[in-house]
Amino acid sequence: MSGVRFSGAVSLFAFLVLPAMAAAQAMIADTSGRKQPLTTWGIQFEELEYRYSDDDEGLGVWNADAFYGTDDFKVRLLSAGEYEIEEQAYETLEHQLVGQIPVSRFFDAKAGVRFDTPEGPDRTYAVFGVTGLAPQWFEIDASLYVSKEGDTSAALDAEYELLFTNHWILTATLDATVAFSEDEDIGIGKGLVSTETGLRLSYDFIDRAVSPYFGVVHERKYGDTADLAETAAGSTEDWFAVIGARIAF
Amino acid sequence: MNIRLGAVVLCLLMPALALAGEYDLTVDRVEIDTGDFVKQGIGYNGKSPGPVLRFKEGETVRINVTNNLDEMTSIHWHGLILPYQQDGVPGISFPGIKPGETFTYEFPIQQAGTYWFHSHSGFQEPDGAYGAIVIEPEGREPFRYDREYVVQLTDKHPHSGDRIMRNLKMMPDYYNRKQQTVGEFFSDSSEQGFWNTVRDRLAWGDMRMMKADVEDLQGFTGLINGKGPEQNWTGLFEPGERIRLRFINSSAMTYFDVRTPGLDMTVVQADGNNVQPVTVDEFRIGVAETYDVIVRPRDEQAYTIFAESMGRSGYARATLAPEEGMEAAVPPLREPARLTMADMGNMHGMDHGNMDMGSSDDMAGMDHSSMSGMDHSGMSGMDHGSMMMDNQAQNDPFYARGSGLVPTAANGGKFLSYADLRAQNPLYEEREPTREIELRLTGNMERYSWSINGVKYEEADPIRLQYGERVRFKFVNETMMTHPMHLHGMWSILDVGAGQWNPIKHTINVNPGTTVYMETEVDEPGQWAFHCHLSYHAAAGMFRKVIVEGGPDSQQAKTEAMAEDGGEA
Incomplete structure (x- = not known):
């Protein structure tokens, strides 16, 4: 027990040395960055691709989002568009600016605005929704849209990744839209509007920052929306071969 | 005047004390070459890692730190007992060191052993701002050696710390390339x-947790003393010599399993404090820990020092050899570790009956009921038998029973456990703790947010x-990650059930699904940092300030002044 040092000895030591070393210094408050909420940002193109349809149409398509914020509040800008290369026109062009707060361990609630500015009539919507990770690793994004004209619709996006290896990843996506009222000017009928189903095989080429992929996408319109499309001599069902890259930075 | 007076008193207190070592450190932008890649980083005196600082127990050191960066910096003396203003944590000890400024640290050296120093500002430490400290004891050491080397490990990543943090926040599995695949499903x-x-995958999918979530940060090159595996840092010896290897894990995120094939290692020190010698074939070194081991190569041949990361995504390698240029075989990496349901804690409705694990009830201080805060309602009725690892008869009470992280020695021999550690000389008299403080280690991998008590x-x-009090800290790990908890300024007496022979440490690993106790004699006034030493966990919030109230009169006044400080109080 000869090695036992009593804490008293330590305190005596501290008593003698401390005043000498930092006489007039009070304990400071932590105003360093560490005491601030961690702010972070990111930009991702989930899809940045060329689509070639079964009736020989070429489209440039992207689906991107950028976020900035903390664990408690994030601002997110979503951008999606489909550009018809031959006709030099945006079939769809959609931007959303939403605020996002956590509401459960795996889900955020979001609210904001959406601006659609494709070829043809524009639309402005209020957006409410949830986004997060469902059991079994399904990434879910569900939104309710209310247009300035009072038309309401809802969209569900789901995504699942299957890892063939830790670099070869098959991503399955399903986007479905339902309208609760008709908006004939933009070709939306009441009921199930459309689905877009995709399968993309990607390879993580540079970290997870650049992942080239190829795949297949199926688009289909339903019910009244399909009728409206037929009336306008548009297609109600399309298959696409796609090639592109997922980008994150 | 005051300083001089203090020094005089100090001399009276400790007659042996006559020396005051003066040291200069510059904090610089440096280039780091791992052999696999070259990157810009931060170092000391133009290099990363910085120099080995050699102090003597009993001396007072003055260290002039000049900041040549264009941002604030700081140096924390990891494991050293010193006045809190010298501890080097911006916002807690002092404001930090401004660009162009020289800050002089001055403190008495009251201990001996192997320690390290690093920046406590931003991600400068993972970016390269670290070095080793070796303190020569005043008295004789209870073991002999002929030569010594610092073996400082790190996990050097091509990305900067800021970028890594951002990527982890954006995609928590950004760096995880050991995830389960379709191929693994079939095997x-x-x-x-x-x-x-199928049931196994559904159970984990239901929790939205990954069995493969052992290492957040992969893609690093393991370095030893700044050298990558190909650059092969080499320590020379004469056959028959006893070599003291001072292992320091300066990694941002990585635990290493260390072995020297062909050589037994006798562990003589842990976190700078002597332990009763224990001979092992392999040991796991947590982030920020140190272990001193003695090896005795008798043959005129090279021996590899092999440090495999806990998740088997990378390794560091060095060589002990009679001559420069010799090398020994480098073993292959073992299979990646997989978490088990045991690492998720003691879940309700879980059937442990089919696990033939030895009883560990003789170990004081362990319990496994740590996941009580989680919702496991979806888990009942599962067949856990199939998910457990092979359950090689292991008894390490510092892992959850049936944990997938339990290490085994590559040669089938002895793997060091915390339960093997016994203090050589207790620093304090054994006494009952005055109170217990529970710290639940909490987090959410999918949001990459980490916290204490939520x-x-x-x-x-x-x-x-x-x-003056003796506090018993109860760490309850409610996450699936291992957290090396580091209390600044005061010793962490790890409860291994050995009473006064409990080992004295500065960093305590808390494995998933376990509860670990440590006691602290509150013998240093001031305010101190207390945090998980995984860089990106600490930055995400697994961090606390500790205020020691009371103490010698002069300190008392300051503590009271502190109480006015707004939200902090």
């Missing part, structure tokens, strides 16, 4: 049956301790 199916494998540092009140 598990053939071993454990299709439906067992509260991140930014929203947390300080932990207030009373000078």
Whole structure:
């Protein structure tokens, strides 16, 4: 027990040395960055691709989002568009600016605005929704849209990744839209509007920052929306071969 | 005047004390070459890692630190007992060192052993701002050696710390390339049956947790003393010599399993404090820990020092050899570790009956009921038998029973456990703790947020301790990750059930699904940092300030002044 040092000895030591070393210094408050909420940002193109349809149409398509914020509040800008290369026109062009707060361990609630500015009539919507990770690793994004004209619709996006290896990843996506009222000017009928189903095989080429992929996408319109499309001599069902890259930075 | 007076008193206190070592450190932008890649980083005196600082117990050191960066910096003396203003944590000890400024640290050296120093500002430490400290004891050491080397490990990543943090926040599995694949599904199916494998995947999927979540940060090159595996740092010896290897894990995120094939290692020191010697074939070194081992190569041949990361995603390698240029075989990496349901804690409805694990009830201080805060309602009725690892008869009470992280020695021999550690000389008299403080280690991998008792540092009140008390800390790990908890300024006496022979450490690993106790004699006034030493966990919020109230009169006044300081109080 000869090695036992009593804490008293330590305190005596501290008593003698401390005043000498930092006489007039009070304990400071932590105003360093560490005491601030961690702010972070990111930009991702989930899809940045060329689509070639079964009736020989070429489209440039992207689906991107950028976020900035903390664990408690994030601002997110979503951008999606489909550009018809031959006709030099945006079939769809959609931007959303939403605020996002956590509401459960795996889900955020979001609210904001959406601006659609494709070829043809524009639309402005209020957006409410949830986004997060469902059991079994399904990434879910569900939104309710209310247009300035009072038309309401809802969209569900789901995504699942299957890892063939830790670099070869098959991503399955399903986007479905339902309208609760008709908006004939933009070709939306009441009921199930459309689905877009995709399968993309990607390879993580540079970290997870650049992942080239190829795949297949199926688009289909339903019910009244399909009728409206037929009336306008548009297609109600399309298959696409796609090639592109997922980008994150 | 005051300083001189203090020094005089100090001399009276400790007659042996006559020396005052003066040291100069510059903090510089440096280039780091790992052999696999070259990157810009931060170092000391133009290099990363910085120099080995050699102090003597009993001396007072003055260290002039000049900041040549264009941002604030700081140096924390990891494991050293010193006045809190010298501890080097910006916002807690002092404001930090401004660009162009020289800050002089001055403190008495009251201990001996192997320690290290690093920046406590931003991600400068993972970016390269670290070095080793070796303190020569005043008295004789209870072991002999002929030569010594510092073996400082790190996990050097091509990305900067800021970028890594951002990537982890954006995609928590950004760096995880050991995830379960379709191929693993089929190989598990053939071993454990299709439906067992399906149930296993569904159980984990239901929790939205990954069995493969052992290492957040992969893609690093393991360095030893700044050298990558190909650059092969080499320490020379004469056959028959006893070599003291001072292992320091300066990694940002990586635990290493260390072995020297062909050589037994006798562990003589842990975190700078002597332990009763224990001979092992392999040991796991947590982030920020140190272990001193003695090896005795008798043959005129090279020996590899092999440090495999806990998740088997990378390794560091060095060589002990009679001559420069010799080398020994480098073993292959073993299979990646997989978490088990045991690492998720003691879940309700879980059937442990089919696990033939030895009883560990003789170990004081362990319990496994740590996941009580989680919702496991979806888990009942599962067949856990199939998910457990092979359950090689292991008894390490510092892992959850049936944990997938339990290490085994590559040669089938002895793997060091915390339970093997016994203090050589207790620093304090054994006494009952005055109170217990429970710290639940909490987090959410999918949001990459980490906290203590569910509260991140930014929203947390300080932990207030009373000078003179002995506090028992109860760490309850409710996450699936291992957390090396580091209390600054005061010793962490790890409860291994050995009473006064409990080892004295500065960093305590808390494995998933376990509860670990440590006691602290609150014998240093001031305010101190207390945090998980995984860089990106600490930055995400697994961090606390500890205020020691009371103490010698002069300190008392300051503590009271502190109490006025707004939200902090």
